[in-house]
Amino acid sequence: MARTAVDTESNWFDDDELAQLRRKLPMLYVDVIPVRLDALGNVSEIGLLLRVDGDGRIVRSIVSGRVLVHESLREAIVRHVEKDLGPMALPKPPASMTPLTVAEYFPTPGQSLFVDPRQHAVSMVYLVEVEGECSPQHDALELTWFDAEVILESAVMDELEPSHAILLRRALAHAGLF
Amino acid sequence: MARTAVDTESNWFDDDELAQLRRKLPMLYVDVIPVRLDALGNVSEIGLLLRVDGDGRIVRSIVSGRVLVHESLREAIVRHVEKDLGPMALPKPPASMTPLTVAEYFPTPGQSLFVDPRQHAVSMVYLVEVEGECSPQHDALELTWFDAEVILESAVMDELEPSHAILLRRALAHAGLF
Amino acid sequence: MARTAVDTESNWFDDDELAQLRRKLPMLYVDVIPVRLDALGNVSEIGLLLRVDGDGRIVRSIVSGRVLVHESLREAIVRHVEKDLGPMALPKPPASMTPLTVAEYFPTPGQSLFVDPRQHAVSMVYLVEVEGECSPQHDALELTWFDAEVILESAVMDELEPSHAILLRRALAHAGLF
Amino acid sequence: MARTAVDTESNWFDDDELAQLRRKLPMLYVDVIPVRLDALGNVSEIGLLLRVDGDGRIVRSIVSGRVLVHESLREAIVRHVEKDLGPMALPKPPASMTPLTVAEYFPTPGQSLFVDPRQHAVSMVYLVEVEGECSPQHDALELTWFDAEVILESAVMDELEPSHAILLRRALAHAGLF
Numbered sequence: 001m002a003r004t005a006v007d008t009e010s011n012w013f014d015d016d017e018l019a020q021l022r023r024k025l026p027m028l029y030v031d032v033i034p035v036r037l038d039a040l041g042n043v044s045e046i047g048l049l050l051r052v053d054g055d056g057r058i059v060r061s062i063v064s065g066r067v068l069v070h071e072s073l074r075e076a077i078v079r080h081v082e083k084d085l086g087p088m089a090l091p092k093p094p095a096s097m098t099p100l101t102v103a104e105y106f107p108t109p110g111q112s113l114f115v116d117p118r119q120h121a122v123s124m125v126y127l128v129e130v131e132g133e134c135s136p137q138h139d140a141l142e143l144t145w146f147d148a149e150v151i152l153e154s155a156v157m158d159e160l161e162p163s164h165a166i167l168l169r170r171a172l173a174h175a176g177l178f
Numbered sequence: 179m180a181r182t183a184v185d186t187e188s189n190w191f192d193d194d195e196l197a198q199l200r201r202k203l204p205m206l207y208v209d210v211i212p213v214r215l216d217a218l219g220n221v222s223e224i225g226l227l228l229r230v231d232g233d234g235r236i237v238r239s240i241v242s243g244r245v246l247v248h249e250s251l252r253e254a255i256v257r258h259v260e261k262d263l264g265p266m267a268l269p270k271p272p273a274s275m276t277p278l279t280v281a282e283y284f285p286t287p288g289q290s291l292f293v294d295p296r297q298h299a300v301s302m303v304y305l306v307e308v309e310g311e312c313s314p315q316h317d318a319l320e321l322t323w324f325d326a327e328v329i330l331e332s333a334v335m336d337e338l339e340p341s342h343a344i345l346l347r348r349a350l351a352h353a354g355l356f
Numbered sequence: 357m358a359r360t361a362v363d364t365e366s367n368w369f370d371d372d373e374l375a376q377l378r379r380k381l382p383m384l385y386v387d388v389i390p391v392r393l394d395a396l397g398n399v400s401e402i403g404l405l406l407r408v409d410g411d412g413r414i415v416r417s418i419v420s421g422r423v424l425v426h427e428s429l430r431e432a433i434v435r436h437v438e439k440d441l442g443p444m445a446l447p448k449p450p451a452s453m454t455p456l457t458v459a460e461y462f463p464t465p466g467q468s469l470f471v472d473p474r475q476h477a478v479s480m481v482y483l484v485e486v487e488g489e490c491s492p493q494h495d496a497l498e499l500t501w502f503d504a505e506v507i508l509e510s511a512v513m514d515e516l517e518p519s520h521a522i523l524l525r526r527a528l529a530h531a532g533l534f
Numbered sequence: 535m536a537r538t539a540v541d542t543e544s545n546w547f548d549d550d551e552l553a554q555l556r557r558k559l560p561m562l563y564v565d566v567i568p569v570r571l572d573a574l575g576n577v578s579e580i581g582l583l584l585r586v587d588g589d590g591r592i593v594r595s596i597v598s599g600r601v602l603v604h605e606s607l608r609e610a611i612v613r614h615v616e617k618d619l620g621p622m623a624l625p626k627p628p629a630s631m632t633p634l635t636v637a638e639y640f641p642t643p644g645q646s647l648f649v650d651p652r653q654h655a656v657s658m659v660y661l662v663e664v665e666g667e668c669s670p671q672h673d674a675l676e677l678t679w680f681d682a683e684v685i686l687e688s689a690v691m692d693e694l695e696p697s698h699a700i701l702l703r704r705a706l707a708h709a710g711l712f
Contacts, residue, residue, distance in 0.1 A: 013202070021199070021202060021203060023247065024191070024199060024247055025199060025203055025205070025206075025247055026206045026245050026246075026247055026248075026249075027203070028203075028204045028206055028300055035629065037626070037629060039612075040606075040608040040609065040612060040627060041608055041626055041627030041628055041629060042608065042629075043629055067204050067300070068204075069201065069202055069203055069204055069298050070204075070284065070285075070298050071204075072282055072284075072289070072290070072574075073280070073282060073300070074574040074575055074576065075574065077575075078573075078574060092571070092575055093574060093575030094575055094628065094629075095569065095571060095575060095576075095577055095628075095661045095663070095708075095709045096634070096661075096708050096709055096710065097280050097282075097710055098276065098277060098278070098279055098280060098708070099276060099277075099280070100276070100630070101276055101529070101530075101532070102251070102275050102276060102277070102302070102532075104250055104251060104275075106248065106250075107248075111250070112250070112532075113532070113533075113534075120247050120248050122206055122245070122251070124280070127629045127630075129629070166534075169529065169534070170529045170534075173457070173525065173526045173529045174457075174529075174629075174630045174632070175629045175630050176457070176458075176460075176468070176469070176630065176631055177469075178469075178522075178525070178526075213451065215448070215451060217434075218428075218430040218431065218434060218449060219430055219433075219448055219449030219450055219451060220430065220451075221451055250396075252396040252397055252398065253396065255397075256395075256396060270393070270397055271396060271397030272397055272450065272451075273391065273393060273397060273398075273399055273450075273483045273485070273530075273531045274456070274483075274530045274531050274532065275532055276530070278452070279707070279708075279710070280710075290710075291710070291711075291712075305451045305452075307451070344712070347707065347712070348707045348712075351635070351703065351704045351707045351708075352451075352452045352454070352635075353451045353452050354452065354453055354635070354636075354646075354647070355647075356647075356700070356703070356704075369558070377555070377558060377559060379603065380547070380555060380603055381555060381559055381561070381562075381603055382562045382601050382602075382603055382604075382605075383559070384559075384560045384562055384656055423560050423656070424560075425557065425558055425559055425560055425654050426560075426640065426641075426654050427560075427654075428638055428640075428645070428646070429636070429638060429656070453636045453638075454632065454633060454634070454635055454636060455632060455633075455636070456632070457632055458607070458631050458632060458633070458658070460606055460607060460631075462604065463604075467606070468606070476603050476604050478562055478601070478607070480636070
């Protein structure tokens, strides 16, 4: 079964406790599309991670993770980008925390476009410029930059987690490329 | 001490359990500014509630409340408006769930403009047209409609919970009235 | 050659004068996607016009037109919807005039996704709820309401003016349906 | 009389021709608030120009100017920032051209919050990070950076052109600082 919203902080709670919390409250997430911008601010490249998902399949994904208690959205964005792309990634969160879109993940398919079998999660989605050197961390096998003008027509879209493919389309629409 | 984010679902958990959850996870809220629109879509009136706050002071407030697990943002908006303005209020959530602004409430003053001594809460803020008949419910003493063009200059602003005054200004800026 | 941005106010200037103005200044437009909303504010139906374009081909289109001097964006939206959908359409412009997206049309293909052989036009794009009775006017042959959940997968997309197909996708992404 | 939307390209047309065009069409503008961001993306400083206005009064202003025919919004933003702040300013337009707000200027006071005695202008408003070295150009006497957290409480607001004061408030509300 595909992981549709990636969470690697399970260790902040033991597994049982996190599973219990997930039955009681909506979980707050940030989903981040890492991008390179040209001199005019156009999105020129999209950074996607390659991972092994919970079923052993290789999938591409954007940066995604939970907002911790007492953590600001900006801190969560920077923490998750650095966790996945390395400490030299230099992410630049946008000037406004109004997200480009909001994704509501439900455990039951059909309640929205976004499914997460583990939980009800509400995710704030951002385009985040990454200016530094990136190197994939932890469970990421690879980080690849794709040309923003052609990615939506490419086979890469089929390798993306389905929820992340939707968010990438919305991000490129927001940026005027789709 | 002022209640800066109103929550009346404590009863969904017992008090101890809710207090525990609040120490563990950010709580997801919706803050709703109820409005009347004219034929061109201009915000003409703002609906504010009059309540007795936790310290026995009379304050004005917008509609605000927690998103429950497995509840969509739209359902939470409608539920909270109907809970405060009555079952005939006929709220119309906007076509997009991208909020006009996001308010991050922290227990410690100074971490953001929004303080909530009880918890870390992240609130999605919406202008919501209310087309039906409103009657204040539960702990609301009164619902009053104020002229959107003059409210920001009026003494009403001092009667509003401080966080809600900020959100009202942002909502009127968003609507082109400030 | 396809009309990519529809303009029927040429009569406000004689043809020569309008052609001259178009060489001198960017033209300001509104592009409006007429929608029906359900009780929770979800976009349920999309209204598309059927027209004969400048080359005698039958195409579907959204509502689109120029903003006149001294006319507000709200007035332009209402005027164009009523011009195309009839005086009983009862359009409701959104509470904020911040557009869901901005379309920049250039005469030269390749400068952006939007081409208009006649002019440089900048269009503010809105989802507009239409609550009344619609009847196609003037050069529109028909107005048809399409189910918002399936329209993007349907053959209707190939009948839309290419620029309007892009805008419809962006509008549905904005509304959480794509 | 205050200039509420600054335009220094009159030379692209002779004065008579520009005056004529202004009576015929809405003019498309960009209004840009130059900012410095901290490592988390928070707006830390606001750059304001000091100019002599048409009546010989010294006023502060943001960067503002007309969009030329066949010029993209991004090109207009960069051109106007470099024109006012110098060729080493290195402005970074945001990834999306959806403006933070739209300002509609009318010659007649009372039709909107924004007045421009010369014309009907519609302005797309953006926060733009400026990363390089700035030096005021042409008719600007000085460029001063102000602390974003205190500027709205300061006497600087009274020195700003009234329309620009409104836009600065909206920009800071958008960025979560007001």
